[in-house]
Amino acid sequence: MKMSFQWFGESDPVPLRHIRQIPGMHGIVSAIYDVPVGEVWPIDKIEALKTKIESLGLAFEVIESVPVHEDIKLGKANRDRLIANYQQTIRNLGRCGLKVVCYNFMPVFDWTRTSLDKVMPDGATTLAFSTKEVEKIDLSKGMSLPGWDSSYKPEELRSLLAEYSCIDEEKLRDHLTYFLNAVVPVAEQSGIKMAIHPDDPPRTIFGLPRIVKNCNDLARLVSIIDSPANGLTLCSGSLGAVPENNVEALVRLFGSMNRIHFAHLRNIKVNAAGDFEETAHKSDCGSLDMAAIVKALHDVSFDGYVRPDHGRMIWGETGKPGYGLYDRALGAAYLNGLWEAVEKFSTVKS
Numbered sequence: 573m574k575m576s577f578q579w580f581g582e583s584d585p586v587p588l589r590h591i592r593q594i595p596g597m598h599g600i601v602s603a604i605y606d607v608p609v610g611e612v613w614p615i616d617k618i619e620a621l622k623t624k625i626e627s628l629g630l631a632f633e634v635i636e637s638v639p640v641h642e643d644i645k646l647g648k649a650n651r652d653r654l655i656a657n658y659q660q661t662i663r664n665l666g667r668c669g670l671k672v673v674c675y676n677f678m679p680v681f682d683w684t685r686t687s688l689d690k691v692m693p694d695g696a697t698t699l700a701f702s703t704k705e706v707e708k709i710d711l712s713k714g715m716s717l718p719g720w721d722s723s724y725k726p727e728e729l730r731s732l733l734a735e736y737s738c739i740d741e742e743k744l745r746d747h748l749t750y751f752l753n754a755v756v757p758v759a760e761q762s763g764i765k766m767a768i769h770p771d772d773p774p775r776t777i778f779g780l781p782r783i784v785k786n787c788n789d790l791a792r793l794v795s796i797i798d799s800p801a802n803g804l805t806l807c808s809g810s811l812g813a814v815p816e817n818n819v820e821a822l823v824r825l826f827g828s829m830n831r832i833h834f835a836h837l838r839n840i841k842v843n844a845a846g847d848f849e850e851t852a853h854k855s856d857c858g859s860l861d862m863a864a865i866v867k868a869l870h871d872v873s874f875d876g877y878v879r880p881d882h883g884r885m886i887w888g889e890t891g892k893p894g895y896g897l898y899d900r901a902l903g904a905a906y907l908n909g910l911w912e913a914v915e916k917f918s919t920v921k922s
């Protein structure tokens with residue numbers, strides 16, 4: 573298990589020199605943020621980022637994310653040009669020594685919360701999702717979703733949603749299949765493992781189709797192409813937001829198939845209505861048994877990358893909600909501790 577940390581580049585309020593001080597930190601998960609979606613990531617930009625990260629003694633082997641253009645998800649006529657660009661980005665990343673590319677296939681919004689600063693009893697603030705709150709949101713009046721205020725102009729959003737009105741789950745899955753058939757062989761040749769992130773939350777919202785929500789969806793995904801390069805990002809907090817998803821069992825099933833290349837480990841507290849809030853990582857702070865999930869990763873001989881996913885804002889830290897230094901550092905230390913204990917005392921020999 574290689575512990576990693578998301579870093580959003582020079583504009584990230586958390587400096588790399590602080591991340592390197594977290595015990596057991598292997599590497600950085602990042603992306604090229606100034607290339608428009610659908611265009612090729614140039615080698616010189618990837619090289620420059622890698623040099624910067626490596627100069628601090630950290631590895632740079634995981635990308636999160638190379639975004640998939642909406643026209644690919646919609647199956648529009650210009651998708652072949654966009655997919656060719658995606659293939660070239662994958663080749664360039666492989667040439668620079670990257671190993672894993674996280675991506676997602678969620679229409680329009682790649683994650684949804686109804687609050688970015690819900691106050692918890694201990695005074696920390698956190699990201700939360702409320703079904704009632706989300707039902708009140710009328711997207712036809714434009715964007716009023718926390719975290720997404722400037723992504724689309726109201727008329728852009730309206731026309732994008734209209735385009736999706738004729739895309740159901742089967743169509744979206746056809747478009748994902750088309751994309752993977754083109755990209756996975758290139759990833760194989762480039763030494764890259766593709767790792768799809770599940771839908772967050774893993775249910776239909778705003779009437780948009782969602783196809784990476786549960787065990788059945790994941791099984792269909794990996795069967796599209798039988799290759800380790802067609803793999804998963806196991807996000808415990810996303811999948812765990814639906815109680816039917818047993819995250820530990822999903823780790824055992826897809827981990828033993830060698831399809832989990834990257835794991836986002838965070839805890840959430842879920843209620844019966846499907847509302848949830850992101851909690852501290854420790855098992856008894858939320859609804860997920862983090863120790864069991866880490867043990868399952870160990871039992872399937874997981875040797876991929878892990879990162880503490882989101883964190884609360886604590887100790888007066890300000891910055892990007894979910895991506896402060898302090899609580900994610902606590903998460904990394906806790907997860908490394910679980911792994912060390914399992915490694916040392918596990919009776920399972922691999």
Ligand SMILES: [Mn+2]
Nearest residue numbers: 807810836881
């Ligand atoms: Mn995640």
